[in-house]
Amino acid sequence: MGFYTSEKINDSFTSIRCRSGELLYLLEGEKQCALIDTGFGAGHLGEYVRTLTEKPVKVFLTHGHIDHAMGAPEFDEVYLNKRDILLYQKQCSLEERMGYARGALGPAADELKPEDYTPEEPDKPFQSLEDGMTFDIAPFHLDVFEFPGHTPGSMVFLIREMRILILGDACNNATFLFDETSLPLNEYKKALNRNRERLAGKYDRVFISHHVMEADADIMDQMADVCEEILLGEADDIPFEFMGMKGYIAKECNERFERKDGQFANIIYNKEKIDQKYLSIDVGGTFTKYAVITDECRIVEKGKIPTVKEPLGDFIKSLVDIYRRYEGSVGGIGLSMPGIIDSERGFMYTGGSLDCIKNLNIVEILEKQCGIPVTVENDAKCAALAEVWKGALKDCNNAIVVVCGTAVGGAVIHDRKVLKGVHNMTGEFSYIMTDAEPEYSLDNTLGGNTGVKCLLKYVSNHTGIPVENLDGEKAFSMANCGDENAVAGIREYVRRLAIQINNYQFIVDPEKVVIGGGISVQPLFLQMLKEELKKINMVYPWELPIPDVDVCKFFNDANLIGAVYVHLMMQSS
Secondary structure, three states: OOOEEEEEEEOOEEEEEEOOOEEEEEEEOOOOEEEEOOOOOEOOHHHHHHHHOOOOEEEEOOOOOHHHHOOHHHOOOEEEOHHHHHHHHHHOOHHHHHHHHHHHHHHHHHHOOHHHEOOOOOOOOOEEOOOOOEEEEOOEEEEEEEOOOOOOOOEEEEEOOOOEEEEEOOOOOOEEEOOOOOOOHHHHHHHHHHHHHHHOOOOOEEEEOEOOOEEOOOHHHHHHHHHHHHHOOOOOOEEEEEOOEEEEEOOOEOOOOOEOOOOOOOEEEOOOOOOOEEEEEEEOOOEEEEEEEEOOOOEEEEEEEEOOOOOHHHHHHHHHHHHHHHOOOOOOEEEEEOOOEEOOOOEEOOOOOOHHHOOEEHHHHHHHHHOOOEEEEEHHHHHHHHHHHHOOOOOOOOEEEEEEOOOEEEEEEEOOEEOOOOOOOOOOHHHOEOOOOOOOOHHHEHHHHHOHHHHHHHHHHHHOOOHHHOOHHHHHHHHHOOOHHHHHHHHHHHHHHHHHHHHHHHHHOOOEEEEEOHHHHOHHHHHHHHHHHHHHHOOOOOOOOOOOEEEOOOHHHHHHHHHHHHHHHHHHO
């Protein structure tokens, strides 16, 4: 069977059409060629390309789907974005491709014999294809642009000198955004707008990968309009089903995907995948909390389980089990963990009270088991970054966050980023020595005398109520009802904290100090803290700035929200 035909676009640029409808593109330079895509691995593409050129061929894959990447083993030098390698591996089997052929060709698929298919090579050694690369196919330059959406690793190509843009499936007349591997609409919109800006004025013609070879030159502008209509609830929403998957066609069209209003761009989308969702896991000493959170900071679902503290294998399994509940619906995992952490490496130096996780790379372990990107950051720093993202510090560049819990953690924010320090210790306020009386002791650290347990001790000392009969809620309830002894105990606690916050003011000079932890929800606490800071300021013989103190916005959800923000920042860097 004649599986391929070709058409010259110009002397150096040729389209190759598969019998199943896919379009591949061959750019011929003086000494070598670039082939864009390889179809579903049937019909001996390598042999066909050799009838068009005798020059060496480099292959560039727009993405890892079955109908674009499966002829890759027929070529030695093949480039693919690493985010799509797993997708390629899942779809490269002979069985998968024979099923695709039956769907695409109908009875004509029977003409293909097993030997007509490219042999499976799930471990094909791909060259890394990355945003911003340029390949010299002299006298032409092939510029590479990342365009995630249709798949996480979708790429598009600009032939600079020809002013030709090859969009593949990233943006076409039936852009699929409804299967399990596609990204949510909001993520696609971000990539679309970024590439509209980067590619503006650089091309005159646009080529795509299915059925219709050439698209409208303003297709990306049209697509931006389609995205907006979907987000505003103004799309036509025509039900659509493909290979057992269901979605909605945004703009009404015929069976050849020709829009009835005469425009070209269109999207088939899943209403459940408008926002990108991430799994956030906050590991605490007693409970491990988790939540599904969107990239716009909307909490979709949350829960908690008792923390598994040992052995390591059981601890890891507990996290993987949480992920399995949401597998396929989240784009990554953000971890909030206790201890000293190198978030860039994903390495846990310590794990707070969790001895089993110290001195290991938690990110490597979980990525291997879950197969999606994982990030980790210290819990207090996550809480701080939640405030930077959408909370009390959203309009602030430089700040200090103090989180009062069992110990005292926090973060120093500079230019909206967490300062780490050489040993990742910046913000570990619990370890600050407050005095040396009667001798050096953990009791003389900030954690030792201003942890929340200390609040109960001070209230107990003033009221005579045993510590075991007190909790934070009861202590503040007594104070709010006028119990002077309870007020005195809370005041003692606040004075110790105020001294340190005053010190931070002159070490860092932030715009704002925000207080987190359960205690921060008590209005009396904030009132007292501001009063004490004013008293301290009065001892100076000249006017000095009084720390601008506020409370955190997110309270118990701060660690979860911050972990997602960390994930977003690290994945975009």
